[in-house]
Amino acid sequence: MSRRRFYITTAIPYVNGDPHLGFALECVQADVLARHRRQRVERVRFLSGTDDNSLKNVEAAEAAGVPIAEFVNARAARFEALREPLGLSYDDFIRTSTDPRHRPAAERLWRACAAGGDLYERYYEGLYCTGCEAFLNQDELISGLCPEHHYQPEQVAERNWFFRLSRYEDELLELVGSGQLRIEPAQRRNEVLGFIRGGLEDFSISRSRERARGWGIPVPEDPSQVVYVWFDALANYISALGYGTGGERYREWWERSDERVHAIGKGIIRFHAVYWPAILLSAGEPLPTAIFVHDYLTVDGQKLSKSTGDTHDPVEIVDRYGTDALRWWFLRDVPRTGDADFREELLVVRANELADGLGNLVNRTITLVGRYRPQGVGTTQPRGGEAIALHAVINRTPREIDNALARFDFRAATASLWQLVDEANRFVATTRPWELAKGENSGDADAAADLDEVLHSLLLTCRLLARELQPFLPAASVRIAHALAKSDPQLGRRLFTKAVSRT
Ligand SMILES: [Zn+2]
Numbered sequence: 114m115s116r117r118r119f120y121i122t123t124a125i126p127y128v129n130g131d132p133h134l135g136f137a138l139e140c141v142q143a144d145v146l147a148r149h150r151r152q153r154v155e156r157v158r159f160l161s162g163t164d165d166n167s168l169k170n171v172e173a174a175e176a177a178g179v180p181i182a183e184f185v186n187a188r189a190a191r192f193e194a195l196r197e198p199l200g201l202s203y204d205d206f207i208r209t210s211t212d213p214r215h216r217p218a219a220e221r222l223w224r225a226c227a228a229g230g231d232l233y234e235r236y237y238e239g240l241y242c243t244g245c246e247a248f249l250n251q252d253e254l255i256s257g258l259c260p261e262h263h264y265q266p267e268q269v270a271e272r273n274w275f276f277r278l279s280r281y282e283d284e285l286l287e288l289v290g291s292g293q294l295r296i297e298p299a300q301r302r303n304e305v306l307g308f309i310r311g312g313l314e315d316f317s318i319s320r321s322r323e324r325a326r327g328w329g330i331p332v333p334e335d336p337s338q339v340v341y342v343w344f345d346a347l348a349n350y351i352s353a354l355g356y357g358t359g360g361e362r363y364r365e366w367w368e369r370s371d372e373r374v375h376a377i378g379k380g381i382i383r384f385h386a387v388y389w390p391a392i393l394l395s396a397g398e399p400l401p402t403a404i405f406v407h408d409y410l411t412v413d414g415q416k417l418s419k420s421t422g423d424t425h426d427p428v429e430i431v432d433r434y435g436t437d438a439l440r441w442w443f444l445r446d447v448p449r450t451g452d453a454d455f456r457e458e459l460l461v462v463r464a465n466e467l468a469d470g471l472g473n474l475v476n477r478t479i480t481l482v483g484r485y486r487p488q489g490v491g492t493t494q495p496r497g498g499e500a501i502a503l504h505a506v507i508n509r510t511p512r513e514i515d516n517a518l519a520r521f522d523f524r525a526a527t528a529s530l531w532q533l534v535d536e537a538n539r540f541v542a543t544t545r546p547w548e549l550a551k552g553e554n555s556g557d558a559d560a561a562a563d564l565d566e567v568l569h570s571l572l573l574t575c576r577l578l579a580r581e582l583q584p585f586l587p588a589a590s591v592r593i594a595h596a597l598a599k600s601d602p603q604l605g606r607r608l609f610t611k612a613v614s615r616t
Contacts, residue, residue, distance in 0.1 A: 115537040118370040121147050122350050124377045124385075125162040125209065128188035129173035132195055134455060135378060135410045135417050137427035141443045142407060142523060144201045148584035149518050151202075158366050159203040160353050163189040166329045167209030167342040168243050168320070181328050185210055198431040200440065207353040209345060217357030219340055219348045220333050225396035229332075231277040232420055237317055240266035246342050247384075261380055264445040274332060275317035276344070281391040282313045288390065288400065293338040295403040297521050297570050298450050301379065316388065318344045347389045351398070352376065379408050410447070411454045425455065429549060434612050437589045438464035441494045444523045444585050445531075457614050464612035467589070470534050471578070475593050476605035477541060478571040483602055485550050490572060491565045492556040499544055500570050506536045507570075507577055514581060530581060534537075537574040540567070572597070 123143045126136050129572050140161060147159035163178075165185045174184035189208050195201065209215050239248040244262030248269075253259075259266055286309050288294040296302035300437060319338035320329070329339035348356070354363040367373060377385050382404070390400045410417050412425045430439050442460040447453040482490060495504045510533050517525035543565045552560025579593040589608065596604035 117150075117159045117372075118366065119147075119150040119155045119308045119372045119374070119503050120160075120370045121150075121157070121374045121376065122160040123162075123203075123373075124375070124381060125164040125346055125349050126192060126205070127167045127169050128163050128165060128185055128192060129167070129169045132187075132192050132427060133417055134412065134427050134430075135424045136192075137195060137199055137439070138410060138443050138447060139376050139378060139407060140195060140199055140201055140203075141440050142405075144199070144203070145444065145523060145526075145584045146374070146376075146521075148202055148587065149514070152580075152583060153439070153515070155371075157371075158205070158354075160205045160207065160350065161201070161203045162193050162205075162207035162212075162349055162353065163209070163347070164342065164346045165189060165208055165260065166345050167246050168325060168328075169310070169410055171326050171328050172243060175326075182210070183544075195427065198428050198436060200436045202587070205353050207349050212352070213614060214355055214358055214409060215349065215352040216330050216515065218352030219330050219345050220355045222348050222351075222392065222396055223333050223340060223344070223515075225393060225398075226276065229395045229397070231280065231395040232318070233275050233277070234272060235275050235317075236271070237273050237275075238268070238270040239317075241269040242266040269324070271321045271324065273317040273321075273341075274317045274335070274338060276318045276388075276392065276395070278313045278315050278388065278391050281394055282309060284394060285309050285313070285387060285390060289386065294386070294390055294400050296382075297403065297405050300450055301382060301386075301404075301406040305382060308383060309387065313391075317341060326529075343384050343388065344392065347384065347392065350389075350401075368399055372403065373399070374403045374405060375401050376405045376407070379406050382406055395486075405449070409452045411452055413456055414454055417455075430457075430460070433615075434460060434464055435610070437467060437586050437609065438612060440586060441467055443528070445527045446524070448524060449520075449522050451465075461612045461614040464609070466531075467586075468609040468611045470531070470538065470610040471589075471593075474534055474541075475575050475596060475608055476572075476602070478568075478575050479596060479600055479605035480602050481541075481546050482572065483600055484566050485546065485553075485564060485570055490568045492569055493562070493566045495566060495570060497544075497563065497566060499540055500566050503536055503540045503570050503574065506533050507574055510577065511581060527585060530578065530585070533574060533578065537571060540570065540574075 121143050123139050147157050147274050151157045170185055171181055174181040177184060193206055242249050242259040242262055244259060249266050257265055282579045289305055296305055318334050318341040320341055322337055322339055325339040330345050332338040332340055351367055354366050356363045375385055393400050438460055441465045445463050510529055513529040514526045546564055546567045549560045549564040553564055575597055579590050583590040592608050
């Protein structure tokens, strides 16, 4: 029997600035999906990386007076260093300027599109936004400025290679409309359908070598041009699998994978849901199966963007509040659609919810078991109404998490976990195990059986929580499992620390 294969990627950010909270959100969301599938015994491959070859990086390096390669190396290292503070479990991290797997893949993809008759040369004049790394149409501008970056795009005139996107209009409409290429949430799919219906124009996929300051991948058979950074960057999803180097891994994780999922932010949806599938169609390769689009984060009501200089350092937040707190805020508060506002006091509320709700439940359970059943708890079928109700929640929680994550709904998944925590805390309050223990001491056999039932139900709940929390709070789930296994009240008390807001 072969296990299902699940391939998931994050977008690869430009490294011109520091990693910001929005990218941290995306990494954590992708990580939850990867860990959840691994837990459900699927085979999983999770990729992240950095986009080194953009013009933006060149400009940032020049502004800093540092050679490009040196600048990019130092910056990329900061993105790679998110792994530990965010608790990420990616299997691979690709850097498009230094990874030997990347260039051959971009070249192979280029040649495959050329062989498909989809590349041609043309003189072109247009408005280029370096922030977007894209040509913008006049009607996309707001008061002459890029709507995303708020500055005036540069007038560019040069000879470029073009990709025949117009040819794929009908095919893309069918693929996206039928859900064969699934775009979530539905509002984003509709946006893509609207964009395709508006008519697809061929797009430029090379830049002159001079304008790129010699940085980037030379166009095969035309070294006067470099490959446009988006064509180059999108290829990372398959170059990391050895598409250009004839790898078995490519066949295994792209051609034969059951699911190929890209997690991205809403600003780059067109590149992923239109350009990338068209390039793959042209090259005769399979498409992603799903694109999950998250909205943006604001911080204290301010837009968060590397390019505009406002960053909020995820590593600093983790230093102060811990990995659990930041992951839990992302997964518990950020809605599936609509922007979310990050404020430290909100994160503190979520951190303290963990300490008060979950930490307290596990701690109480360990203490009660240690006090009343130090030799172990007898297993019983639930008989009392309270216990039957709790067991019903226990039984449905894993399925609810599966369903929520299949919709990329992290908030629904964590809400389901939290409902179990709430139910179990209520269960302790209503069944009053300390009173049952008194009854047992005075020879009441029913009270003794009820106490077994209560403690057994609580242990079952905590064990399930330890397991089901693993994708969301990997480190905390290990601490909980360990404290339960050792039945150690000391460990039970130290599962979470209460947070105090600076503001
Ligand atoms: Zn822009």
